[in-house]
Amino acid sequence: MHTKVAIIGSGPAGHTAAIYCARANLEPTLFEGFMAGGTEMMDKLRQQSERFGTTVITETISKVDLSAKPFKLWREGNEAAEPDTADAIIIATGATARRMNLPGEETYWQQGISACAVCDGAAPIFRNVELAVVGGGDSAAEEAIYLTKYASKVHVLVRRDKLRASKVMGDRMLRHPKIQVHWNTVATEARGDGKLLKELGLRDTQTGEERSLAVNGLFYAIGHVPNTAFLEGQLPTDTDGYLLVTPGTSKTSVPGVFAGGDVQDKRYRQAVTAAGSGCMAALDAITWLEEQSDV
Structure with missing residues (x-):
């Protein structure tokens, strides 16, 4: 399956990114993972994502290849199958409290x-x-x-x-x-x-x-572990494992790959700040895709 924008993660950042991408008619695909679920707010965000046109897939992305475009994504348990592909990726996998x-x-x-x-x-x-x-x-x-x-x-x-x-x-x-x-x-x-x-x-x-x-x-209060293992070191991180982005943006070191939410934020880690950075990731992805189409 190919999508213009693949969003990995189902928290406030991921769903906010999905809503903004969907409103831009990008028809995003959001991989929410097998462990998705939770609060009433998250259920409402999911419903809104789907209402605007996001395809939500309840599977976990276990591996990606960011070395060439389109980017490749493999679903957990189906690594031997043909990968999904995407023109742009938004990583919003969060961080797990120790x-x-x-x-x-x-x-x-x-x-x-x-x-x-x-x-x-x-x-x-x-x-x-x-x-x-x-x-x-x-x-x-x-x-x-x-x-x-x-x-x-x-x-x-x-x-x-x-x-x-x-x-x-x-x-x-x-x-x-x-x-x-x-x-x-x-x-x-x-x-x-x-x-x-x-x-x-x-x-x-x-x-x-x-x-x-x-x-x-x-x-x-003993720290968090950002959920980046599936990236296998393809994106630079800080010493604690959080994804590095260009300050003031959601852009990672790989053009077309963006990060939002707690996976790149070790200071605030709140739903509202995650949602805000998910919005930033979507807007950055939308702009980047528009620039590619003009090339």
């Missing part, structure tokens, strides 16, 4: 455990209760400070005896009256009533002593 895989984590994921304080911190289950944040960098400090708006107290679990955060952010966190830092401490288990998180098992990394901490929320 998880600790604690005992009990699966039971309480999104039932007290989250990897995004800004996304989930205002939820009723996290208001006026004690919460915990895992991490010692700037992200952990920012999330802990943010959560003080809702929590009665925030516990920050730091594996070492010092922070990795910048001095400014670290000092802000340490001075906050609602934040308590637990040095040399790691979480070992998530426990609850089967429905909601109620406490954590903790271990001292120096003495090995174990104890419990009563909290109703646990937030991971």
Whole structure:
């Protein structure tokens, strides 16, 4: 199958890109992946994408070839078959939050455990209760400070005896009256009533002593992994694996290949900013395709 624009990814960036491309009569194809699904907002974005003329395919792209045009894309499980082709590609595969895989984590994921304080911190289950944040960098400090708006107290679990955060952010966190830092401490288990998180098992990394901490929320702030493995190094990334784009645009180093959303944004990582960069990717792709047709 050939398409003018192939969009890989089904989050806010991917669907926003699809909507703009479809409105430009490019009849885009969006590969949403087998694991697609989620919030009501995403369901509405998907419906809007299709209403404007996007072909949505619930298959995962496992491999691409960006060395020649048209670009080639292979679907997972069908790598031996003829690839799909596209004149332009928008990569919007996002980034996956690092998880600790604690005992009990699966039971309480999104039932007290989250990897995004800004996304989930205002939820009723996290208001006026004690919460915990895992991490010692700037992200952990920012999330802990943010959560003080809702929590009665925030516990920050730091594996070492010092922070990795910048001095400014670290000092802000340490001075906050609602934040308590637990040095040399790691979480070992998530426990609850089967429905909601109620406490954590903790271990001292120096003495090995174990104890419990009563909290109703646990937030991971230990980084994200951009979903770029399927690219097999064909596009340059930064040291953390995020795709590099020309500043102020969505353009990658390969003409005709664009990136939007969290796969190229390690700072904001919000639905609204992802949607905005998906719009940028679509507009850049539309302009690029128009330029090619004029050659």
